[in-house]
Amino acid sequence: MRRRSLLIAVPAGMVTLAACGDDKASDSASPSTPQASAAPSPKIVEGPLPAITAGTKFNEKPTVAKGSGEPSKDLAVKTVIAGNGRTVAEGDFVQSHYLGQIWATAKVFDNSYDGKTPRFFQLAQGRIIDGWRYALVGRKVGSRVEMAVPPTWGYGEQGNAQAGIKGTDTLVFVVDIQDTFNSKSSAKGADVAQDDADLPKVGTNTDGKAPSLEIPKADPPKKLVANYVIEGDGDELAAENTVLVQYKGVQWDTGKEFDSTYANKQLVSFSLQQVVKGWSQGLTGKKVGSRVLIVIPPELGYGDNPPQGSGIAKGATLVFTVDILAKM
Template sequence: MRRRSLAVLAAVPLFFAAACGTEGGDSKAATGGSGLKVTGEVGKKPSVTFPSGSPAAKSSEETVKDGSGTEFKVGDSVIVNYTVFNWDGKSNATVGSTYDAGSPETITVSQDLPSVLREAFVGAKPGGRHIAVVAPDSLTKEQLEQAKQQGQDKLTQVLVLDMVGVKPKPVTVDGKAVDPGVKGVKVENPGPGKTPVLTTKTDEKAPKELVTKVVIKGTGPVVKSGQQLMAHYIGKIWGTDKEFDSSWGKGDPATFGIGTGQVIKGWDQSLVGLPVGTRVLVSIPPALGYGEQGSPQAGIKGTDTLVFLVDIVGAY
């Protein structure tokens, strides 16, 4: 289903990676004792000016711009754009940013986060910008050991956090189901919260064009290009009934950017514009799937037509 995966988390510390578009005016603030200055609009990649001398040896967190709305708390899954810098007193290089990747990440506010990062999230609000200086003093023994394995146990990092909001809870697709009317494909709808059944074993010829058929029409907000979409899905190859992917067995819906090239073209072209709560059957020709190269690791050839049954359970 995914065309490519985000690589930004590979560039940031293990303790942060494991825990895993708001507009605003110009933000410019010096962060107290750290001497750091952050510039740029909230919702765009920031710039940080570092003071001369050695990096801070003590962790700290401060607010650059207040947000509005409900405060985040421990246990929330917060949607956030972040930019990470290695504060070494020399190049102070940027090592990763969700703005470069093209979409925010979701971070669960928990004990898995270094204490200073947890403090930065708790009490923050959507639309706010915060900065966290993460020095070794804010890490637990386990986190220090992880950092040591990465060669980062003496490293101070600076994270600029643009808070987007709390990830919504997925809805359950529920409603009257209709036959999608695609010859050679069968859909069974066992009821709300239960895994549907998709059958693609057939001698019928696969459609040459993209086919999108609503099975259950949702009543939620319409999915827009550029949003993060939450979906349960089953993916099979036309004619063989071979399942190459499914989110149902993993327990949680998948989350990905839609309409921006993060997934195969057939998904971008078929799911934007549908309301949350919809179950939809999508038949995708090779050109709008994985192309002539296919996806060997999934057992998909360059000539295979893909069939997906997708439950749209959220968008933000």
């Protein structure tokens, strides 16, 4: 099982995708979820910061010395390795490896390197400790960033008992920024021929804007359709994976859009075990980076029980275009 980060609660997908029943895997009550902060914006200074004594390469697990003397009361941040990729912005989902330890003792309380699986964090208030938000915004993909986070922009006076963090502890992090995703992110790969005239045709633009979705004048298919529109070259999704996506959904009969991350200007993430069967079956086995056309017959969608207020008719066949941005 993938270890849960101490820094963040993974945001849920939009309501129209949720499967029926209780969301037992929700992180919303996790004690690691940071409280909405009323702290003022920090002053960002260059130090002091402990030395990185080993593991000095990007994506290599670092060894960090114990803090020397008293840490700054301000937020200390340094770009140790400068990347040249996209610039990280507020609200982005950031893919990274990281290590966190306590200034005074050098006790490591969390790291992603040992599991060899990078973590995802949304740089939004209430989703991650404020120190990360302020330290990483404006940095570039490919960078290694070291920071020392005082309690005011960490876990506050309450600390984090789960991690052994006291309310007086300054936290030291080393973060390797692997990628960043936002509402302008799109699939990337090779276009795949769409030569079945009885199926919807999806636009292949990759500029972050919603692709077109043309419904043919034909009866909807009786079985699930899940076809590549753009085929990426990333990992294949497994049924238990959590994914980060852009998508748009319309009803076959009317062509009316009922949900869209493009319109909401907000990416969503969800477990493939917590969405309607058409999504979980349609995306399992598909590659990260791809755009997929999914046509869902009623029995694999909502049948006669669509979500209240969703605008979805009873017995509707649903059509989605989905950009698989990342496996989380």
